[in-house]
Amino acid sequence: MFLDRDGTMIDEVGYLDRREDVRWFPWTIDAVRLLNRAGYLVCVVTNQGGIGLGLFDEPFVHGLHAWLDATLHESGAVVDGWFLCPHHPRAVAAEMRGPCACRKPGRGMIDAACARWDIDLTRSWVVGDRDIDVMMAVAVGARGILVRTGHGERDLRKVDLSLPAGTPVVMDLMEATVLILAEGERRT
Ligand SMILES: [Mg+2]
Numbered sequence: 001m002f003l004d005r006d007g008t009m010i011d012e013v014g015y016l017d018r019r020e021d022v023r024w025f026p027w028t029i030d031a032v033r034l035l036n037r038a039g040y041l042v043c044v045v046t047n048q049g050g051i052g053l054g055l056f057d058e059p060f061v062h063g064l065h066a067w068l069d070a071t072l073h074e075s076g077a078v079v080d081g082w083f084l085c086p087h088h089p090r091a092v093a094a095e096m097r098g099p100c101a102c103r104k105p106g107r108g109m110i111d112a113a114c115a116r117w118d119i120d121l122t123r124s125w126v127v128g129d130r131d132i133d134v135m136m137a138v139a140v141g142a143r144g145i146l147v148r149t150g151h152g153e154r155d156l157r158k159v160d161l162s163l164p165a166g167t168p169v170v171m172d173l174m175e176a177t178v179l180i181l182a183e184g185e186r187r188t
C-alpha cells in the first residue's frame with residue numbers, strides 16, 4: 001500500500017514548510033488503521049521538490065514525518081515506511097535537479113520499499129490526488145486510485161489527463177480504503 005502524503009493524507013497547502021500548517025483529513029488515521037488491520041504494509045511516497053528548490057531541507061521533512069508518525073501511533077495507526085524524493089527539475093543545485101528515478105511518476109520510491117520488504121506489486125495499490133500517483137502505480141504494475149481531495153478535483157479537469165481506463169476515482173482516502181478492503185475480500 002503506497003499512499004501519497006499531501007492532498008491525500010493531509011491537506012494540500014503547497015510546499016509544506018511549517019509543522020503548524022499540517023491539517024490531517026479527519027478520516028486519515030482511521031483509514032491507516034483499517035489498512036493495518038487488513039495486513040497491508042503502509043508506505044508513504046511523497047515528492048518533496050521543495051527540498052531541491054531550497055524552500056526547506058531534508059532534515060526538516062524527516063522531522064515532520066517523525067512527528068506525523070508519532071501522531072499516528074498515538075491513535076494506534078502505523079506507517080511502515082516514509083519515502084521522499086527531494087529532487088526538482090528547477091532545483092538550484094545541479095545534483096538536486098535530476099532527472100532522478102524517485103520523482104513520481106517514477107518508480108524509485110517503490111523500488112526502495114521493495115528493497116526493504118518482500119512486496120507483491122501486483123497486489124499493491126497507490127492512492128493519490130494526482131495523475132502522477134496513478135502513473136506511478138502503472139509504472140510498477142500496481143493499481144492506482146485517484147482521490148478527489150487535494151489536487152484531485154482539479155487534475156480530473158485537466159484536458160491532457162491520461163488516467164488508465166478503469167482507474168477508480170473516489171472522494172477521499174477513506175473511500176479508497178473501503179474499495180481496497182472490498183477488493184481484498186473478493187480475491188480470497
Ligand atoms: Mg498529493
Ligand SMILES: [Zn+2]
Nearest residue numbers: 085100102103
Ligand atoms: Zn528524486
